[in-house]
Amino acid sequence: MAHPSIAGIRNEPAGAASLERWREQALAFEAEVGRAVVGQPHVVRLLTIAIFARGHVLLEGDVGVGKTTILRAVARALGGPFERIEGTVDLMPTDMLYTAFVDDAGKPRVEPGPVLHHGENLAVFFFNEINRARPQVHSLLLRLMAERSVTAFGNEWSFPHLQVFADRNRVEKEETFELPAAARDRFLMEIGVETPTDVETRRELVFDPRFHDVDRLIGSLKEGVLDHRGLGEAGRAIQETITTSPTLETYVLALWDAIRAPLSVGIAIDGVDMARLIQGGGSPRGVGALVRAARVRAWLEGRAMVLPEDVRAVFNPVMAHRIFLDPIYEARRDRIVAALCAQVFERTPAP
Amino acid sequence: MTGAAAAQVRGAETFGPRPFGVLLGDVFTLKTYVDVDAGFQLDPSSLPKVGPVSYSLDLRRIDVTDGAAPNGGVRYQITAEYQTFYSALETKEETVPPFTLAFADGGGKRAEVQAGRWSYLTSPLRPIASVSGEQQYGLRPDAEPHAISLRRAQILTGLAGGATLFALALLAWSRAWPPFHRRPARPFATAARAVRKAAGAGEAGWRAAALALHRAFDAAAGKRLFGDDVAAFLKTRPAFARHEAAIAAFFDASRRAFFGEGANAAAALPPEQLTRLARDLAQAERAT
Numbered sequence: 358m359a360h361p362s363i364a365g366i367r368n369e370p371a372g373a374a375s376l377e378r379w380r381e382q383a384l385a386f387e388a389e390v391g392r393a394v395v396g397q398p399h400v401v402r403l404l405t406i407a408i409f410a411r412g413h414v415l416l417e418g419d420v421g422v423g424k425t426t427i428l429r430a431v432a433r434a435l436g437g438p439f440e441r442i443e444g445t446v447d448l449m450p451t452d453m454l455y456t457a458f459v460d461d462a463g464k465p466r467v468e469p470g471p472v473l474h475h476g477e478n479l480a481v482f483f484f485n486e487i488n489r490a491r492p493q494v495h496s497l498l499l500r501l502m503a504e505r506s507v508t509a510f511g512n513e514w515s516f517p518h519l520q521v522f523a524d525r526n527r528v529e530k531e532e533t534f535e536l537p538a539a540a541r542d543r544f545l546m547e548i549g550v551e552t553p554t555d556v557e558t559r560r561e562l563v564f565d566p567r568f569h570d571v572d573r574l575i576g577s578l579k580e581g582v583l584d585h586r587g588l589g590e591a592g593r594a595i596q597e598t599i600t601t602s603p604t605l606e607t608y609v610l611a612l613w614d615a616i617r618a619p620l621s622v623g624i625a626i627d628g629v630d631m632a633r634l635i636q637g638g639g640s641p642r643g644v645g646a647l648v649r650a651a652r653v654r655a656w657l658e659g660r661a662m663v664l665p666e667d668v669r670a671v672f673n674p675v676m677a678h679r680i681f682l683d684p685i686y687e688a689r690r691d692r693i694v695a696a697l698c699a700q701v702f703e704r705t706p707a708p
Numbered sequence: 709m710t711g712a713a714a715a716q717v718r719g720a721e722t723f724g725p726r727p728f729g730v731l732l733g734d735v736f737t738l739k740t741y742v743d744v745d746a747g748f749q750l751d752p753s754s755l756p757k758v759g760p761v762s763y764s765l766d767l768r769r770i771d772v773t774d775g776a777a778p779n780g781g782v783r784y785q786i787t788a789e790y791q792t793f794y795s796a797l798e799t800k801e802e803t804v805p806p807f808t809l810a811f812a813d814g815g816g817k818r819a820e821v822q823a824g825r826w827s828y829l830t831s832p833l834r835p836i837a838s839v840s841g842e843q844q845y846g847l848r849p850d851a852e853p854h855a856i857s858l859r860r861a862q863i864l865t866g867l868a869g870g871a872t873l874f875a876l877a878l879l880a881w882s883r884a885w886p887p888f889h890r891r892p893a894r895p896f897a898t899a900a901r902a903v904r905k906a907a908g909a910g911e912a913g914w915r916a917a918a919l920a921l922h923r924a925f926d927a928a929a930g931k932r933l934f935g936d937d938v939a940a941f942l943k944t945r946p947a948f949a950r951h952e953a954a955i956a957a958f959f960d961a962s963r964r965a966f967f968g969e970g971a972n973a974a975a976a977l978p979p980e981q982l983t984r985l986a987r988d989l990a991q992a993e994r995a996t
Contacts, residue, residue, distance in 0.1 A: 708966035
């Protein structure tokens with residue numbers, strides 16, 4: 358290659374030894390969450406990647422598959438202040454920032470709401486049923502996610518350690534507000550949670566009384582396996598240490614091209630006019646997020662270089678929700694995007 | 709013909725062929741008809757004997773048949789076949805001598821009659837004087853040989869040839885000879901050739917060879933095969949499982965070469981090893 362790789366011109370950061378310690382902690386974190394969340398190792402791995410890639414996550418799935426349990430377990434193992442809010446139709450942006458009530462003396466009082474309650478140290482903000490909230494709330498959340506800051510009580514509040522988890526059930530469509538494209542693009546990953554298919558796991562989930570009382574289950578987990586305050590630094594170190602070769606850079610760009618113009622690489626999906634399918638296929642921010650997540654995955658696997666396997670492992674959660682389809686294909690989105698992603702990997706040679 | 713006999717023998721007549729132009733060796737037949745009164749019968753012993761009649765005339769055969777005659781009598785037909793050996797020097801009249809036939813009734817009455825006399829002209833055998841030299845007697849071309857029809861043989865040969873071709877086609881099909889060699893593609897065979905050519909040609913050659921092998925793995929797996937997928941791939945294609953360690957080494961070296969930080973690829977997996985792996989895989993592929 359004539360031009361040097363991006364990795365080649367970056368300075369080697371210090372603290373490779375501490376990164377190794379971080380990795381042990383990350384694996385311990387996974388194991389701890391895995392005690393409460395059975396049958397979803399894939400989801401736990403992706404959440405760990407998101408945490409170290411410093412990205413927000415949207416969980417999606419049917420009712421009762423354990424989305425909330427997963428997020429609570431992660432929040433507990435992560436340690437640090439944790440706040441949650443339920444999305445409802447009448448929730449207003451101010452409800453997230455302020456709590457208004459009448460005090461003992463009969464006077465109206467306004468105090469910091471869920472987001473501000475723990476001050477700037479907030480580590481995890483969990484937005485339940487995000488698609489029930491109105492677009493005004495979405496836009497506030499958007500700012501909170503993108504800039505990790507809000508304006509309240511006349512001040513600028515910044516949350517350097519904040520990570521937003523949201524969940525959305527895909528069964529209900531009434532009285533819900535679909536997330537705007539910009540909001541979806543702000544989520545690093547959109548992870549689908551499925552019912553476990555393994556018989557043993559299902560038997561355990563249904564018959565083991567341990568899983569019937571979620572509060573006790575979560576309470577039994579060790580708290581703060583990871584130090585949430587150091588995550589930002591660790592994340593940066595990972596991004597600087599793990600290398601991507603020119604070959605891999607070419608590969609990722611080829612994947613990006615294939616997603617944006619599937620016809621050019623000969624992708625064909627049954628019953629779909631490929632020429633009009635894609636309205637927007639992956640923003641630069643999205644592909645950047647892909648590489649970020651792939652680096653973290655390579656680091657978790659104990660490698661110093663990113664492989665195509667890493668890209669493939671995080672591709673669907675990171676990229677699928679950033680592909681915008683022609684409206685007539687939106688109804689069949691799940692099937693089409695899955696087929697598109699699978700074919701992109703089939704058509705793009707690596708190395 | 710005697711008077712006494714005439715009463716019982718009504719008539720005797722002899723008929724012959726045309727009485728001239730008879731040559732040496734000719735055969736002629738004389739027919740003699742004799743009508744006799746009822747009650748009289750030919751005495752067979754009075755018939756002439758077969759054999760030489762005179763020194764130049766033979767009697768070859770003599771037949772007698774009888775039938776009804778007018779007035780209730782019997783008509784005998786005597787057919788005599790003669791051959792003449794008379795070598796005439798000039799045209800001359802010859803005579804077939806008559807024979808005497810005897811008839812008898814049951815009461816001792818006998819009647820005799822002479823018959824069978826015939827005169828004819830016999831001529832000498834002479835060559836015809838040559839008119840226009842020997843050409844007239846020149847050799848004529850041989851008769852055209854009669855062409856025996858080969859149609860049946862030709863049809864059978866054609867059928868046999870067709871059957872042979874059909875059998876050959878069947879054999880070629882079953883053995884996957886050309887033009888029936890559209891068997892599942894053999895990606896590793898192609899890759900092995902490319903690897904053998906490129907592997908030794910320095911760093912770039914090694915990379916080209918590795919890429920060729922990667923494409924063969926992709927084709928064999930039906931998708932892009934990454935290092936992590938090798939175990940699953942070997943499970944579905946057990947023919948390659950024998951080379952598992954070498955395959956793992958290849959993927960490891962390829963990772964370091966393509967995705968690592970500028971490592972010397974050829975050091976991790978020498979070109980000879982790469983070539984051998986490609987050859988082994990091509991061989992394993994043939995076995996499947």
